[in-house]
Each structure stands twice: as C-alpha cells, then as structure tokens.
Amino acid sequence: xxFINTKTKEVQVKLVFVGxxxxxxxxxxxxxxxxxxxxxxxxxxxxxTQGDRTLFFDFLPFELGAIKGYNVKTQLYTVPGQxxxxxxxxxxxxxxxxxxxxxxxxVDRRENNISALNNLTENLHFYDIDITxxxxxxxxxxRDLATEGIALLDVETxxxxxxxxxxxxxxxxxxxxxxxxxxxxxxxxxxxxVAIREKLL
Amino acid sequence: MSYILDQEQLDGLEEAxxxxxMTLGIQSVILIDMAGNVIVNxxxxxxRHDVYSLxxxxxxxxxxxxxxxxxxxxxxxxxxxxxGKSENINFTKIMxxxxxxxxxxxxxxxxxxxxxxxxxxxxxxxLIEQTRST
Numbered sequence: 001x002x003f004i005n006t007k008t009k010e011v012q013v014k015l016v017f018v019g020x021x022x023x024x025x026x027x028x029x030x031x032x033x034x035x036x037x038x039x040x041x042x043x044x045x046x047x048x049t050q051g052d053r054t055l056f057f058d059f060l061p062f063e064l065g066a067i068k069g070y071n072v073k074t075q076l077y078t079v080p081g082q083x084x085x086x087x088x089x090x091x092x093x094x095x096x097x098x099x100x101x102x103x104x105x106x107v108d109r110r111e112n113n114i115s116a117l118n119n120l121t122e123n124l125h126f127y128d129i130d131i132t133x134x135x136x137x138x139x140x141x142x143r144d145l146a147t148e149g150i151a152l153l154d155v156e157t158x159x160x161x162x163x164x165x166x167x168x169x170x171x172x173x174x175x176x177x178x179x180x181x182x183x184x185x186x187x188x189x190x191x192x193x194v195a196i197r198e199k200l201l
Numbered sequence: 202m203s204y205i206l207d208q209e210q211l212d213g214l215e216e217a218x219x220x221x222x223m224t225l226g227i228q229s230v231i232l233i234d235m236a237g238n239v240i241v242n243x244x245x246x247x248x249r250h251d252v253y254s255l256x257x258x259x260x261x262x263x264x265x266x267x268x269x270x271x272x273x274x275x276x277x278x279x280x281x282x283x284x285g286k287s288e289n290i291n292f293t294k295i296m297x298x299x300x301x302x303x304x305x306x307x308x309x310x311x312x313x314x315x316x317x318x319x320x321x322x323x324x325x326x327x328l329i330e331q332t333r334s335t
Contacts, residue, residue, distance in 0.1 A: 001298075002203040003238035007211040012238040045254045047261075056261055059237075061253040075237065075257065092266040095236020097203075196203055 001095035002196045004070070012073045013192055015097055015185070018120050020100035021053070021113035022082030027056045028077055028102060032185060035061055037176075054080040057092045067193060074189055081116065089092040090123045098135040098192030100184060101168075102175070103158060105142045107151040110161065113150040117162055135170040135191035141186045143172035202330050206240065206303065214241050221321035223315060227305035228288065232325070233263045235298050250304075259302050263292055281321050293318050295325055 003012045017025040026046070033044040040062045047056035057077050066073040079089040101120065103113040121131045140158050153161075155172060163170055169187050173180035206214075218230050218241060232254060237260035242252050251286035263281065270277050281292035291300040291314065299321070305314060 001238070002204040003234060003236075003240065004203065005211065005240070006205060012234040014236050016240070040252050042254055045258065047258075056265070057257075059254060059257045073253070074251065076256070085269055089263075091261060091268065094260075094264060095234065095238070101250075159234060170278065192302045 002097045004196075008071075009069055010071045010073060011067075011193075012075065013097045013196065014075050014077065014111055014191070015079075015098045015100065015192060016093060016096045017035060017076065017078040017100045017102055018080060018089075018093075018116065019141075020104055020109060020116040020165050021083070023102045023104040023109070023112075023116075024175040025078040025081060026054055026058050028100070028139070028181055028184070029060050029076055030143075031175055031178045031181045032076065033060055034183065037114065053082060054078055055085065056080065056088045056154050070196070072189075072193065073108070083115075083119075085130045086119065086123070089119075093120075093123050094127060096124075096127075096129070097196065098137075098188050099119060099131075100137050100139055100188045101162070102139045102141050103162060105152040105158065106145065107109045107153055107173075110153055110157075111185065113158070114161055132197070133176055135188065135195045136166060136185055137188040137191065138163055138168055138170035139180070140170060140172045141173075141175050143178065204328075206332055210328050211241065211317070213303060215243065217321050217324040218243055218327070221324070222303060222314075225309055225317060226303075227303055227309055227314065229304045230334060231256060231259075231302040232295075233260060233300050235264065237261070237321060248304075253300070254270060259292060261301060263294070263300055273281060276321075291315070291318070293322065295322055296329065298318075301325070313323050 019025055042061050045059040049055045060076040064074050077092050079092045091094055124131050146152050171180045171184045222230050223243055228248055232237055232241040233256040237257040239252055239256045283290045289305055291303045
C-alpha cells in the first residue's frame with residue numbers, strides 16, 4: 001500500500017523479500033545494508049529467534065532519490081521463511097507493493113521453493129491480491145555454491161518450476177558474496193515504481 | 202492498494218494532532234498506516250527517534266496483537282499500551298487501516314490522554330475518509 005504524501009512530496013514503497021527458509025533473504029538485506037549504511041540514518045532492524053533465524057521480519061528503510069519531483073522512500077522487509085511462522089509472514093505482507101522471491105538453488109531445496117511460492121500466492125489472496133498483478137522479481141540464490149561442489153538446480157529447471165507462468169524478471173545471484181544482489185533489488189524497485197506511477201501519477 | 206493524501210488533509214491532520222495531543226506535553230505522535238508507512242510525524246523538538254523503524258515495528262506489533270486476539274475469539278484488544286520507566290507508548294487503531302502511536306512521559310495521565318485521543322480520532326477519520334485510493 002504505497003503512500004503518497006503530496007505535502008512533503010514523498011512516496012513510501014514497501015518491498016518484501018520472500019522465499020523458503022535459509023534461502024538468503026536476510027543475507028540479501030544485510031548485503032544491501034553494508035552497501036548503503038554510509039548514506040542512511042537508520043539501522044537495519046531484525047527480529048530474530050535466539051537461533052538467529054528471522055522470527056518476524058528484517059526491515060531496512062532508505063531513500064532512493066527523486067522521481068518526477070517525488071522523493072522515493074523504499075522500505076525493504078523480509079519475511080520469516082520457516083513454514084511454522086506463517087502467521088507473522090502473512091502480517092508482513094500487508095500493504096506490500098512489490099516482491100523479491102529469493103529461491104534456493106540447492107537441489108534438495110527444490111520442493112521448498114515451490115511450497116514457498118504457493119504459500120506466497122495463498123497469503124496474497126488473503127489480502128485480495130493476485131500474484132500476477134504484483135511487481136515481482138525472482139532471484140536464484142546461492143549460485144556460488146557450485147564452486148564448492150554442491151549440486152545446484154539449473155536455471156532452466158528453476159524457471160520452469162517457479163516462473164513458467166509468471167514470467168517475471170529473474171537473476172542468478174550470490175547474496176553472500178553480493179553478486180547480483182543490487183541488480184535484483186533495483187529491478188524490483190523500478191517495477192514497483194512503474195506500477196505505482198501508472199496508478200497514481 | 203495505494204492512496205494519496207493532499208496538502209489540505211495533511212495540514213488538517215497535523216493541526217488536529219498538535220492541538221489535541223501535542224499540547225498535552227507528550228513527546229511525540231506518529232500517524233501510520235498498517236503497512237508501516239509514516240503519514241504524520243510530530244514531536245516536541247527534544248527527541249530524535251528513528252521514526253520509520255518505529256512505524257514498521259508498531260504496525261507489526263499491532264498486527265501480531267490483533268492476530269492473537271482473533272485466535273482467542275476476541276475482535277480486538279481495546280487498550281494497547283507499553284509502560285516504560287520514563288516513557289510510555291500507546292497505540293490506537295483508526296478505522297481498519299491506520300494506527301496512532303503516542304509516546305509520552307509519566308507526567309501525562311494515560312486516562313486523560315486516551316480521552317483526548319478519542320476526540321482527535323473523530324477529526325482524523327473525517328480527514329482520512331476524503332482520501333483518494335486506487
């Protein structure tokens with residue numbers, strides 16, 4: 001639910017990183033934070049379990065610059081990936097403007113990716129949002145693990161599993177190393193801004 | 202859904218919140234939506250909170266408490282208040298999509314503050330109901 005403040009000439013946009021547990025959503029935000037921390041006032045906020053897993057969400061606000069005279073404030077969130085935390089995951093999706101789906105490239109996480117996407121579709125339905133209407137970008141994460149001999153799904157398989165019908169932009173990435181993290185989020189933000197501009201400006 | 206508030210609405214919201222709440226001597230008032238967006242942010246000039254993080258956490262907190270209410274068969278909990286040693290925080294839902302967050306010291310009575318919040322909410326509702334949404 002983007003909010004446009006005509007007095008301060010500001011647009012607030014909510015972008016949520018979604019995907020299976022241990023897929024790298026928080027690592028994406030941590031990498032983005034490491035790149036922008038010198039120019040933002042806020043800290044990254046994380047609500048974690050004692051075991052360092054996301055319990056509720058991670059939150060990172062930053063200013064993107066001006067578009068058509070409006071200052072764009074982007075608010076990045078992650079949801080908890082673990083299946084048992086669906087109640088809090090659903091809450092974070094309230095008012096979402098755009099989605100980054102972080103899929104895990106490891107072969108044994110194939111079913112987890114598909115389940116997480118189905119769960120996202122269901123949770124969006126709860127808010128009367130059709131996933132096909134929402135700005136969405138896929139990120140096939142952990143590609144760096146190939147160099148360590150870990151079996152990864154090939155990109156074609158991941159596209160077929162997740163993106164055959166949605167046909168959203170997708171990126172291979174390594175959130176841990178920062179490869180393609182910024183292009184992923186840039187693409188998601190630009191798609192979201194275009195969608196909002198079409199609606200409102 | 203996206204929505205726009207125009208200058209007149211925002212001026213009206215600021216004026217109502219300043220007149221009815223800030224003049225009580227409270228530290229700050231933040232009007233947010235349930236997605237965690239900040240609509241109006243007023244303070245006494247002595248504090249400098251990270252308002253955007255506060256808004257995200259307040260929206261999440263309120264959502265979590267509402268979900269708990271639903272699980273035990275309550276529509277909602279009417280009083281949402283956290284007491285600190287010197288500062289306290291009160292949450293008040295406005296219609297379905299907005300939340301008023303008031304931060305205040307021990308020198309302000311919670312009962313009186315809630316009374317004033319009830320009054321200002323009526324004005325806020327009128328102003329927000331004029332909002333254009335898509």
